[in-house]
Amino acid sequence: MPDGRASTRDYMKHTGAVGVLALDEQGRVLLVRQYRHPVRHRLWEMPAGLLDVPGENPLHAAQRELWEEAHHKAGDWRVLIDVYPTSGGSDEAIRVFLARDLAEADGEKFAAEGEELDMEVRRFPLDDVVRAALAGDLHNGALVAGAMALKAALADGALDTLRPADAPWPARPF
Template sequence: MSGSALGDDRVVLAPAELADVALAWPVLSTEILAEGHVATFAQDVVRTPDGGEMTREYLRHPGAVGVIALDEQERVVLVRQYRHPVRHRLSEPPAGLLDHAGEDPLVAAQRELAEEVGLSAGRWDVLVELFTTPGIIGEGLRVYLARDLAVADRPDGFTAEGEEADMDVVWASLDDLLDAVLDGRLHNPTLVSGVLAAGVARARDGFATLRPADAPWPAREALAAAGLLPD
């Protein structure tokens, strides 16, 4: 289809306009349908801009971090872990919940890297942030790039339980992971978003302009302001 066939009335955003906007429609009532170990299942009645009402059910989630840990040969460390809701064993990067109020995301990512794969990193940058499933789950995710890797002791008191007791640690090249993602063979959202972001960042400038590890995370700040994160 040619450009002229699309018409001239399209709204084309300028680069500075490419940003999601924190916004909360008025909540008329909230009912907690269930409280889980990780998430809370809530139902809100919401006032829409046209004066109507809509009912939405969703999971309140504390948020999470993930780590694309890249060695000097551009290989990424992964864990293979069973995920019961989707009935798959998934290849995933080290990741974990932000389940403590005020927890520093970088500290959490460093902990997960040590706990799950026994590594530390000398350099940390932010790769990408996303809402994993914004139509039903209020989970914000930040994925870091970790480099200058070294062997590290697992934190005191850490014991692998449940799915983690059965997972193994493997490595794969970044290029092979990019191919596997685009071929539809890998499905974990932390892996998919992190690997694609790493591929783009490497091709653009060799990771030179990634945000620092302590960069602001406005989307998470907005969730906190809305009272959707742990107290």
């Protein structure tokens, strides 16, 4: 423990993950809907994925996930928020990127498999996403944290002062 006392604690080791809150010129965010077996529901989420390639740069992982899950690319990337979603039981860290200047990706789409086969992709106004989160209709923690952070950054006029996409990430140094 920080004060020198000994304690025993079980927790889950996690590789970490990235998420992409992709914002278009109309103020809509691009979300994906897929089945999540642990909670037995189809959830709306942002494109996201594990950092399961040793040494992979988080920005490159985020760019890959946006392409794989939504067949999109972005011209402007910033760090929106870093979160520990379950700090009492896991060392999982998630970096949520803000992606702007969206365009459909070139070339063929990623060959989906498993739970990604029937993934739905849609854009929603950010205000609708925030309202749905507050109403209890959205349950993905990274999406809720990212949407609230984006709403706050927009209200403060702070999008261009967000951290650069390659900002240090002490939770997952790369």
